[in-house]
Each structure stands twice: as C-alpha cells, then as structure tokens.
Amino acid sequence: MRVITSTCPDCGTIVSANELEANRVMKCPSLGCKTVLAFDDLPDEERQFFLENREQYRL
C-alpha cells in the first residue's frame, strides 16, 4: 500500500493522510510545535490518490 504522509515544515514530524483527512485541519502532533497542518496542503495527486483509495486507508 502506498503510504501518504505530510511532513511538518517546522519540526519534520510526519502525519498520516488518514489523520489529516479525518481532521481536515489539525495542529502538528509534536509537543511545542504550533504549526497547523491541513489535508489541503497535500499535493493534488496525493490527495486524489488517497480519496480514490480511501477504503484501504481505513484503520
């Protein structure tokens, strides 16, 4: 399975597309980092791939 993740530009924490998609917008999970990550920040291609294959990404 292709893994789709986003990386926080400030601290490098990796967040899975599942979490981003579930929350749409979320604070970086890293302690003390205030960066806000959004599902919409993912590249178009990755967003589309995730949405088309969403069933595979269900936890």
Ligand SMILES: [Zn+2]
């Ligand atoms: Zn961060």
